[in-house]
Amino acid sequence: MAGIWIFAEDYEHNLELIQGGKELAQKLAGKIVVILPYNSGNDEKAHDCIARGADEVLYLPPLTEDGDFMACIPLIVAEALQEKPDIFLIGSSLRGKELAARIAARLNTGLCSDCISLKPSNDNQSLIMERLIFGGAAVQRVAIPTRPQMATIPPRLFFPAAVQEGRTGNIRELPPAPPSKVKILGKKTRTHESAALTEARILLCAGRGVEKEEDLSLVRELADLLGAEIGCTRPISDEMHWLPEECCIGLSGIQVKPELYIGIGVSGQIQHITGIRDARIICSINNDENAPIFAVSDYAIQGDLYKVLPLMIEGLKKSK
């Protein structure tokens, strides 16, 4: 078999995909090849990948300062045409998804976007994969008849691969990239609000049921008492602009996995529900008994949030 290829923009994500590759390799056999960004003579990460399960590491070539790493697509495609990998897993960052779609087009092969489950078929000849459709209301199970079988994989689907003693592997550099057609002129690095939300243990989410911007202070007071982060639904960020866009939770925003999620005046549009489906406990406060969020809640409080929040705040202060 011709192997499992792996690429993720984020190094931790890359280690998770190595673990996924290792689990598949047990059934589907084949070497694990990891593609890493150029790292000017420091092979520490390449050796780390090998110790964790990679059989070969391919370095992308160095880019100019304004160069876009998509310029490497022709090199990856040429290498794939020669080496004929069976599987190609790519981390589903925003750029990762673009890269995957463009490589898939060049290789004329199928791609399962945002794959949430993958396993070998009964005959171990191909992958059976699942992904969400209709904003998360339904699941689609797919297989790819062409090769390589490509998939973009969200973070934390696998644990990072562990280091094993005594592993060896090849390290190779791909040839130089053609000039980039897209030039990067500048970058504003975002505040880490979205990172804080994806990592949060307790998460409060403000929805349209919050009537005025100043009422968010009530949400903040509760968040401070719980040590929680605050996110919101799309109308709150995009229409009301009360919170930045990166606080928006949902399929096209951020997907969260807190221990406790409290929806405050959130009705529960399917795109939002999909963003919180992995929360351990979902609690929701809404005055509409037909709010869709109640069906997916562990604790459904039907009532007035302006009554519930002060009661919670008071209760928590008392238990101090």
Place this chain on the structure above:
Amino acid sequence: MPRIIACYKWVVDEAYIRTDSSPELDLEYADKKMSDYDRNAIEAAMQLHEKYGGSVAAITVGHPDDTKGVKDALSRGPEKAYFINDPSFENLEPAQTAAILADVVTAKTEYDLIICGEGSSDLYAQQVGPRLAELLDIPCVTMVSKIELAGEQLIAERKVDDGIETVSLSLPALLTVLPDINSPRIPGLRDTLAASKKPVIEIVKDELSGDFTPCLQVLASFKANMERNGQKLSDEAADIALLLDTLQSKGIIARGVK
């Protein structure tokens, strides 16, 4: 003067998917709608047209019955529409849609800029835009939140995982746009009436010259089960106290908070 093509998809409205406990995905009575992000794509094309001149055409691939979608697209401003249709063009996978669009765009249109939504609201695979750019061999920028033109140069802001990048590229090019790039206007009665007088270029399967075999096989589709055994509570003090106590005894929230 940019000649712009806005791509759109006429999709099943996911609001019609009942969240009952049966696993079957029954779409027979579901209504269709303009894919959410494609409203932003058409609006972005119209705003560029209003600022820089040129022209805007809409293009779609679908079932011959999807004429309502063509009218909907035209009511949002484009001067004409390309309607590529065949009874077999329903439930296409992204590689097929991109290949069909590439075939028609190459054979039948002249363009400087193609705009797609960041993904479709039914499949949300986010593949058609970047795949189409590769098949046409033109530069591509995804997740765009701002567009400016300066002659043959395009300056765009795009979202990346850790921030916003400003990039430049030459036309012809393809962009996929985010929902926060604009607030799509809502077509009025006049727009709807005007739409029915605009030219629609129908393209049938026989006029296409490619191989459109799927690269992705759908083995099954079923409703996602996200229901939880919810405990119902009221907004009375006793219920809220009970909830806090339960969460504390499960170790989710600390007993002596902070």
